Amino acid sequence: MYKQVLRAFLLLLFTQTAMAQGFSGKVFIDKNGNDACDAGEAGLSGVKVSNGLQVVATDAAGNFSLPTHQKVRFIYITTPAGYRFVKSFYIKTDSSKAAYDFALTPVNHAQQSKAKFVRLTDTETGVYNNWITEAKDYAKNENADFIVHTGDICYEEGLKFHAKQVNTATMGLPVYYCIGNHDLVKGPYGEALYESLFGPVFYSFEAGPAHFIVTPMWYGDYKPSYTVDDVLQWIKNDLAKTDPAKPVIIFNHDLLTYDTLFAIRAGKDSINLNEHHLKAWVYGHWHINFAHTHGNTGIRSLCSAPAADGGIDNSASNFDAIEVDKSGISAVQRRYTYVSNQITQVSPAATGVAFDGNKLLISVNTYHTSANVRQVLFSLYSKKGQLLKQLPLQPRTDWNWATTKEIPAAWLNNVYTSTVEATTSTGNILFRRDTFSLEKSKVPALTGQVWPEVLQNAQRIGVVSGVTTDPKGLHLVWSANTGGNVWKSSPICAEGKVFVGNIDDEGNQHCGITAMDARTGKIVWRFPTKNSIKHSISYSDHLLLATDAEGTTYALEAATGKLRWQHAGEMKSLPSYNSGGVIKAGVYYTGAGKYMQALDLLTGAVKWTNHDWSGGEGTPAAMAIEGDCLVTSSNWNHLFAHDLATGKLRWKRSDEGIRFRSGTAAFYDGKLYVHGINKLHIIDPANGKTIDSIPVEEALKTMTAPVVTDQYILICTATNGLAAYDKQTKQLVWRFVPGEALFYTAPYTLPSSATIESTPLCAGNRVYIGASDGYVYVVDLKTGQVISRFDTGAPVFAEMAICNGLLYVADFSGNVNGFSL
Known part of the structure; x- marks a missing residue:
């Protein structure tokens, strides 16, 4: 018994001694993608590296050195714009490790002026469904820089499922996670399982012109080991090493404030994020689709319903496709999940033809979740199959494409066939054929009736x-x-x-x-x-x-x-x-x-x-x-x-x-x-x-x-x-x-x-x-x-x-x- 206690004490002493010496390593460009720094593979300077409290930048050769602190569990980098990590952006601290090296590889399609990403949230499932494939395909089709999940992954089953099915390897681009209230589960501490699957609960990365920060939920089903003060001190150190001209986008499971002042406070200490070029707060938690501009600050917040199912307030199932430029969020598309090859010719149709005055209304509703519809072409044929007219339609909303066209009076009251071709960003063509009689409907006279509610x-x-x-x-x-x-x-x-x-x-x-x-x-x-x-x-x-x-x-x-x-x-x-x-x-x-x-x-x-x-x-x-x-x-x-x-x-x-x-x-x-x-x-x-x-x-x-x-x-x-x-x-x-x-x-x-x-x-x-x-x-x-x-x-x-x-x-x-x- 005495020997076991002695061995445990010596091991603890050795670990503390090793940790007290701090952490060092290198961030390098991995040419062959083997996650090892081989001869001739250069280091990358200016990359931020953190121990969860302090933040340093790599030197000209890509090297860094960090001290330790009481709560250190990971060493992690702020992946710079234009690069992707080869294996991971974090390494779990281990006394046996001699060095903490991070391999990066350049991204061919990366843009300096814009960042694109797909946001998921509150998926709360342990079952594979189409939304995963759709998010993956959309991100690939639109050359997204990353995917981020803003929390409630959810409970032990959901955490393990997402770690296996929705990760960087399976989705084909970096996947980042936030921790939500239902992701704090039973264990040594609330975030223990999350950390074993996804790494640190607060960290940053960059893409395009922007600096992105992932922050954790302050509370949850089980008590976390981190505190607001932990997050506050790290954010201060992270932003101190960030280019102040970069727009800051923060991900969290919940909205920090509905008001205009985005301040994180712990005791007498605080940070005013408005003063650090904060441009957007992207969150989930409420299972709703809601966009809000916070007064005259220029800060926008964006909430989304789940991709997997309907929202709590019956908001549509979706994932967000978001673009960011130097001014903040420049574009948002909600990609409604489970919609495949949808195309309908509303007018003209067998059940009626609409006119705009004397012009024929051609109206088509079309949608495909995993790829944007880029163009819609309408073709009109006579009863004998002769092509009479071909018209490109214009987008009115994310579902509807339409145009109007004057037609000769002699064309009325005859039967025609039409085709519609909707071409997606991947070159896929959605096709529809309809036969109809080109007749003007009789419109009832107004009765003065009122439908007020x-x-x-x-x-x-x-x-x-x-x-x-x-x-x-x-x-x-x-x-x-x-x-x-x-x-x-x-x-x-x-x-x-x-x-x-x-x-x-x-x-x-x-x-x-x-x-x-x-x-x-x-x-x-x-x-x-x-x-x-x-x-x-x-x-x-x-x-x-x-x-x-x-x-x-x-x-x-x-x-x-x-x-x-x-x-x-x-x-x-x-x-x-x-x-x-x-x-x-x-x-x-x-x-x-x-x-x-x-x-x-x-x-x-x-x-x-x-x-x-x-x-x-x-x-x-x-x-x-x-x-x-x-x-x-x-x-x-x-x-x-x-x-x-x-x-x-x-x-x-x-x-x-x-x-x-x-x-x-x-x-x-x-x-x-x-x-x-x-x-x-x-x-x-x-x-x-x-x-x-x-x-x-x-x-x-x-x-x-x-x-x-x-x-x-x-x-x-x-x-x-x-x-x-x-x-x-x-x-x-x-x-x-x-x-x-x-x-x-x-x-x-x-x-x-x-x-x-x-x-x-x-x-x-x-x-x-x-x-x-x-x-x-x-x-x-x-x-x-x-x-x-x-x-x-x-x-x-x-x-x-x-x-x-x-x-x-x-x-x-x-x-x-x-x-x-």
Whole structure:
């Protein structure tokens, strides 16, 4: 026993002595890629090397020397721009090592003026799926410099899976990781498993003109061994050795601040990153798509939903493709995962032809995750196969390409064939052939009808009366592109116009509100907003009201788009705002948590502010009103009922899956219908108690409201389409299952899922359904059988509208389509 203790003591003493001597090594250019410094392989000067606290630069021969410190576990380099590490950018400290040498190799395609990278986040999986191949292929096709994962890899299973499947060797370019709260797992200390798989939890590297810093989550499921002070001291030393002209981009699992001052503080010490050329903070954690500019600082923050599945607030599954220049982030593309060779000819098509005045509208929706579509060519052939016209289309959004062309009058009312060829950046050609009759549709006269709210009213009722339908089913009358994607913004109809909101969760340049002529789709006006209009707008008294993702409310004149007033909500932290507001009796209700407010419709004056609850995640549910009861939600928190006049809380529910939900509550016959995770609740709005319920096998995590008719209750699911239940017996009568979703939005939903995110509309004996597979369906209410369908070519998330004898459908491509019923 004595000898064992002595040996252990001597070993510890030897280790401490060796470590106390510090660390030395060389950074060199590895010509033959064998990770060894052979004769004739030169050292590289000026490369930063760190022990996790101190930072030094290599000398003219590429050599360095570092002291030790109490918490040293790795020696690692800041990989310089224009180079890649051969084996790794870090080496675990070991007393037996005589030297810490780092092999680098030049990158042939590297640019000095620009850096490109792919960002993943919150993938939380131990299962291989297409998003991995798509991210790898996209990075290769677009010559990305690196891939970065901003945390929640997740738990032991996810950490081990990603280390094996999503690494530098498998992906073909450097892969960097951040540690998230769910990556701090059981062990000697929270980050022990992470370190064994991915190395240090804070480090830096360079690409193009920029300096990139990876920082760790401060807290998590298990306590880390590092402290804020550890990170602070290292960042100070890292930036002290960094060219102050380089833009600084920081990766972390969470956003440091929603405000303008990016300061890291520990005790009395701190660093103001605004003073060190910080240009962007790229993070995850919230499972949302959100872009934000922090005041006048020039600092941008960018959050993303997971690539593997739908976001917590039903944000689309995606990875980011980000470009950085000397001014910071210069471009962002969200690459929506699981979309392969998607191409649809919206117009002209067998189910309708759209015109822009006397010009034929050629409109194509096309997308491929792993490669950008570079050009789209439309060819028109006569019935005999003679080529009549060939036209290149222009991109309107990331999904839609279009153009218009005058055609001879003699061409009308004849049958033609067309082809569309979409060429990707890899040279792959997506092909589509259609046959159609070139006919102008008859447009119904305007009736003066108004559709002022999502699902037509504050009760959120999806049953429409007085509608005359055509037995032939849907027929396209017009189509127009709004110049930005449409997520949950239902078309609003008033004053002879159709209004929708656009999102831009990339650069905030294409977000706003668009007004179109209700009979022709012609753009009447556009109003740019500060951030995305994620949910529906509301109309009353000649005004349009909308609140963007930053909580700013806009009141616009419906006729002109002129801003009447603007109100900055009290949003001071995440989650971002994405629910639907509502108007009643001259008051607009909007906001979430402690900044939920009642605003005077005409002036924007605040009538009351909620002080009874806060917290939770973002929810895409719309507020609902009946009588003096205002119902709203906070995802992962509660369903809330308030007094309409004062905002005071009446009751709240979080049990039986009501806490985790995305759907809008709806009032029918004095009762409140609302989804739980796997149950429909029928609630007494006076006290919040469940009167009745319907258990449902599938997850009810969609952004839809229940639809109640005299005979049926219609419920949309995240995985298995729409289920119709008998209103009296609560038994399943029929089920309608659309195709596989083009990409995934419902929380944690992934292949395979037949998702419906748009609340259906019932008119007479028909149900109109917009699905995530890109189709609009007309279904028989009694049987669930499909009567007709139209391929929009992009997912339909927004609720539809029936007004002026037309069905208005906004899809994710930014198209708004008008159909005769």
